[in-house]
Amino acid sequence: METKLPAKLLETPEGARANQILRTCVHCGFCNAACPTYRLTGDELDGPRGRIYLIKELLEAGQNTERATHHLDRCLTCRACETVCPSGVAYGELAEIARDRLGPSRAGLSGFLRGMLRWLVPEASRLRFWARLGRPFKRFLPTPLAEQIPVNLGKTLDPTTDKLHERGFAKRVILLQGCAQQVATAEVNLALQRLLARRGIGVLLVSEEGCCGALNQHLGAKEQALAEMRRNVERIYPMLRHAEAVISTASGCGVTVKDYARLLAHDSAYAERAAAVAEQTLDIGEYLDRERLTFTAAERGAKVAWHPPCTLQHGQGKGAEVESLLIRAGYELVPVVDRELCCGAAGTYAVLQSRMASQLRRQKLDNLMAEGPDIIATANVGCQTHLAAAEKLPVRHWIELLN
Numbered sequence: 001m002e003t004k005l006p007a008k009l010l011e012t013p014e015g016a017r018a019n020q021i022l023r024t025c026v027h028c029g030f031c032n033a034a035c036p037t038y039r040l041t042g043d044e045l046d047g048p049r050g051r052i053y054l055i056k057e058l059l060e061a062g063q064n065t066e067r068a069t070h071h072l073d074r075c076l077t078c079r080a081c082e083t084v085c086p087s088g089v090a091y092g093e094l095a096e097i098a099r100d101r102l103g104p105s106r107a108g109l110s111g112f113l114r115g116m117l118r119w120l121v122p123e124a125s126r127l128r129f130w131a132r133l134g135r136p137f138k139r140f141l142p143t144p145l146a147e148q149i150p151v152n153l154g155k156t157l158d159p160t161t162d163k164l165h166e167r168g169f170a171k172r173v174i175l176l177q178g179c180a181q182q183v184a185t186a187e188v189n190l191a192l193q194r195l196l197a198r199r200g201i202g203v204l205l206v207s208e209e210g211c212c213g214a215l216n217q218h219l220g221a222k223e224q225a226l227a228e229m230r231r232n233v234e235r236i237y238p239m240l241r242h243a244e245a246v247i248s249t250a251s252g253c254g255v256t257v258k259d260y261a262r263l264l265a266h267d268s269a270y271a272e273r274a275a276a277v278a279e280q281t282l283d284i285g286e287y288l289d290r291e292r293l294t295f296t297a298a299e300r301g302a303k304v305a306w307h308p309p310c311t312l313q314h315g316q317g318k319g320a321e322v323e324s325l326l327i328r329a330g331y332e333l334v335p336v337v338d339r340e341l342c343c344g345a346a347g348t349y350a351v352l353q354s355r356m357a358s359q360l361r362r363q364k365l366d367n368l369m370a371e372g373p374d375i376i377a378t379a380n381v382g383c384q385t386h387l388a389a390a391e392k393l394p395v396r397h398w399i400e401l402l403n
Helices: 013-024 030-034 036-041 048-061 066-073 080-084 091-102 108-120 124-140 180-184 186-197 214-218 222-242 251-257 271-280 284-290 320-329 354-369 381-388
Strands: 171-176 201-205 246-248 281-283 303-306 375-378 395-397
Touching: 013 048, 013 091, 030 048, 030 080, 036 354, 048 066, 048 091, 066 091, 080 091, 108 124, 108 214, 124 180, 171 186, 171 222, 171 251, 180 186, 180 381, 186 201, 214 222, 214 251, 222 271, 246 251, 246 284, 251 281, 271 281, 281 284, 284 320, 303 320, 354 381, 375 381, 381 395
Parallel strands: 171 201, 171 246, 246 281, 303 375, 375 395
Antiparallel strands: none
16 A cells, blocks of 8 residues: 655654554455454445555644544454464554544543443443442433443452462462452352362452553543553562462453553563563463363253453464363363454443444344354353343353353
8 A cells, every 4th residue: 555644744653663564555455254243234334445544644744534533433443454464464453543643532432432332341440439339320321321320230359458479389470360250250269269279270360450451542542551561560560579470260361461562662661571571471272271270060961152251362363272271171162153253341342332342242242143042152251241231141251251
């Protein structure tokens, strides 16, 4: 793709990188076939190829347009396009640069919701307080908001009071609890802690753990996202010498922390430490597979419909490890059509683009339920709560299925 980005922009790391990515695209359109929003609307501008042209126009003109904002906001950033792209276009990185240009603010209700999410979600204690306060009024709230309030508020692992991680285990891992996960599906981390303890692996918890930075990054608040990442690096890096890996049960957090090396590469004060944290970060499926641990099924013989989150299968290029672990434990994994497509959760997407998120969820659930499974399993808090809000069948994190 021919580009004409302003010279001043090309002098910046972001501009130079955007120019490199844009010039990689050969307009083949393979990406559109893999794009959930393009398949839903049929609009070229709702597919990666069309959005790449919009980003090119945005960067060349140096000013935002309503059209660009509208279609870029409708992007899930699922990165399915990257998986199928024969030219290796780093679309997720390009979208990140564009969102930084668009900024976090929007007009009207969208702007209010974006501000609320940025204020509320990254602080687990604040999110827990408002979730508890909102539960009695859940039925009066708009559906997209009501669906975000957990049915149960589980117990969060507390590094100041929990003693299990202090036992003399031969091996230890640093567990990132996540912000939303601590509130919406805290039982997942509890299940993992017990699972590892029975196999002689201790869990170290990060004191005053903050958001990984994903939410603000996706909403175009780059500086706040980077501040959150630096804070986590400061807290995690000194712990690395006491553990053999940094793990997460939320693939959305894991994919972000794995990217700290790139995101903080131009920050001389943090680059080396960020790279060390990123290098030791593994999805929990990766870690368990690497350690060659064996498990039994908590519900032996049950049929499982496995939904690999986009942040796992496209963002991290993982997921096969989970399938192998579940099969070896004794589960039957049923085939799922279009397994590579997003469920519509996509972080804050289910709130900010609720109509399209609901349509994508319905398609996903129809495919997951087609072979009559007993359980739906996934690997990220957003997918789990989004799917569970519209399905009576249990939607569980796959870790909860193992003994």
